Amino acid sequence: MTKKTKSLVVVMAVTAMMLAACSGNGNNNGEQATAKPEATGNTNGNAGADKQEEPVTIKVLAQFGRADLTENEKAFFQKVNEALNIDFQLVIPPSSGYAEQLQLTLISGDVPDVVFFPSEQDEMFINAVRDGAVIPINSYLENSENLKNYSYEHSWEALKTMRDDNIYGVPRTSITRNDGFMVRKDWLDKLSIEIPADNEVTLDQFNEILRAFTFDDPDQDGKQDTYGVGSYVDANKVLLPVLVSELGHYGWQKSTDGSYPFMLPEYDAQSDVYKNILLYTQKLYAEGILDPDSPLNDSAAASERFKQGVTGVIRGFAGHVNAQEKVLKEIDPQAELTYLFVKGPEGKVQGTGYGTGIWGVWAVTAESEHPEKAIQAFDYMLSEEGWDYLYNGIEGVDYKLVNNEKVYNPDISRGIATSIMRRHNAPEFFLDPTKFTKEELDRVSPWVDKAVATVVTSMDKGYVPPAAREPQYMDYKLTWDELTTKIMLGDLPIDQLDKARADWYKNGGEQYLKEMNEYIQSLEN
Incomplete structure (x- = not known):
């Protein structure tokens, strides 16, 4: 066991004891889920992987509802491993204790190759960037055509955490919709x-x-x-x-x-x-x-x-x-x-x-010995082959072909694999083929497609100006929310909106508008 692995195990054990003390009982103590790559075999588009070399281990701290992988999930990660000659290992602590696990891992000084942060605006993520625990990935993205093609452009802008040209993570995409x-x-x-x-x-x-x-x-x-x-x-x-x-x-x-x-x-x-x-x-x-x-x-x-x-x-x-x-x-x-x-x-x-089109961030850490392999793994998941495995599943595991039609195993679900990566232009992702009949898909798909096609993107791209964190502004925001709700309920006349706006400007709103406009203009330029 390497020094890095020993340190990680210690961190996981400490977290398990802390969570047990808090909850009294828990059957998920941050287990490591892995699908070992086969030594031989045809990979059908293996991205140039050299099967004569030892697989590169990529450890990923992830937040999911459970740690144990189902057979079809193991099969998916096996395909990823075979394609890239890696050993993709998920370290999944209890979902309810993920924040504690994340914090302990970061302060341990010995972290996995990749760490998941729930948001690009998460304080721990921003601090990790500032402290150098998370590294820029620009050079590794140069050959990552799938990540670039299937992520929102403004998601990459949002991941320029220090407001320079450095990108500090891979977006787990959230498909923007106009719900009816x-x-x-x-x-x-x-x-x-x-x-x-x-x-x-x-x-x-x-x-x-x-x-x-x-x-x-x-x-x-x-x-x-x-x-x-x-x-x-x-x-x-x-x-x-x-x-x-x-x-x-x-x-x-x-x-x-x-x-x-x-x-x-x-x-x-x-x-x-x-x-x-x-x-x-x-x-x-x-x-x-x-x-x-x-x-x-x-x-x-x-x-x-x-x-x-x-x-x-x-x-x-x-x-x-x-x-x-x-x-x-x-x-x-x-x-x-x-x-x-x-x-x-x-x-x-x-x-x-609204927002940045990001549903969490996969951040490569300074501890990673092969950051390029970590990025390749996420890029592969959005490739034609990887996406077919991720969305449709794997023949013989998720489904069998009957008269050239996919017939899904009724006992399986897409599960953890589909919570790792998403294509921004694939609304069909929301419609689990294991749970919908063809007739149901035919009914719902046009509505989902329209919800995605009719989006008008707000130009703030999810940016929160520093002025929004000023105490005076935050205090008045509570007042604003109360006033507007009272107007909707008829407890205040509509002309109170004019006064509420004037007071908003006086309580930090002017600076908020200035900073937001500067940010949007910087994107325009």
Whole structure:
């Protein structure tokens, strides 16, 4: 056992004892999951791997729900190992204790080749970059065409942590979507409401559906006990408006009045977009169309109200329609769902895509003896061959071919492998071929494709200006959230928005806008 391995084992043992003391019981103590490469064999596109050499070990500290690999997961990593002549080893601590494990690993001074960070804005990631524990990967990306082709350009910008040209990690991509609404199709049918074949409705048509679901007894039980739409509060207890992009809000975009080159509707006194967003939700709440429990519900509670037939419309991901429908049918066998997009002011479907397109970061550490191999592994997973294994699975393990059609093993799922890497332009990734019939895929795929195709990217790219971390700004942000929620609930008149904006500018907003505009302009240049 090498010195590095001994140190890693010590770190894992210490973490296991700490977690056992906290939780009392745990059956996942940071096990090492590995699929050993075969010594011989044809790899069918092995990226030039030399099978005469000893495999290069790449240890990866990762965050997943479990440490033990299923047989099909082992088979996937075996393919990666064979293609590159490596030994890709996952070190997976308990998911609930990952932050502690990560911190202990970093301060041990002896870390794996690759470490997973939950976010590019994670304080531990930023500190690791500053301390030199994480290294730039620019030179290794030069020959990584798959990583470059299948990751968002702005994801790479976000990983320039020190705001220079150095890139400090591989993005685990989150595909940006413009989610629409799940809608009770059986209610539509009972009320004789037809929807367009393209599942796109105007604002007036959407309003008609919401009113009918509220006042026309869509479940035909003779009671006034349903609501058109449900919403919920976020983690900060802020009520989410019913419509946002559908009323012309596309995040940070070029300003219309010139006071700043770029502006967000919330802070634009010359625009009525944000005012209309608040007023729309206020109107639905006042008329009893918006579920009155919305200001108290979190997302799980709102989803439960939808499942129980209290609300008929809820915003959600199109890829979840089938699973949601199956749950509904357990309660009401006649229940059916469809999916709707609401056209915006321009007469077409558009929705804001926020953030950096990153769902975690794979960072190469200064301890890695073969950083190029680590990057090759992630690049291979997005190659044609690697992606086929990752998404479709492996013949003879995940599926068998019957009349040239894939028939999946009903006892397997795609699991850990599909949580490592994603292609940014592959929305089909969301539709697990092991869980969908062909008919179900044919129904849902167009909705998922549209959700991805209609995204308008906010120009801030997920950047958080330093001004946002100033105490004065943070304190007023709480006040802002409270005021805007009260306006939506009708507890404050809409003209209070003007005063709230003026106070926002006085409490750090001016500096926030300055810094955000400087950042966006730097990307433009």
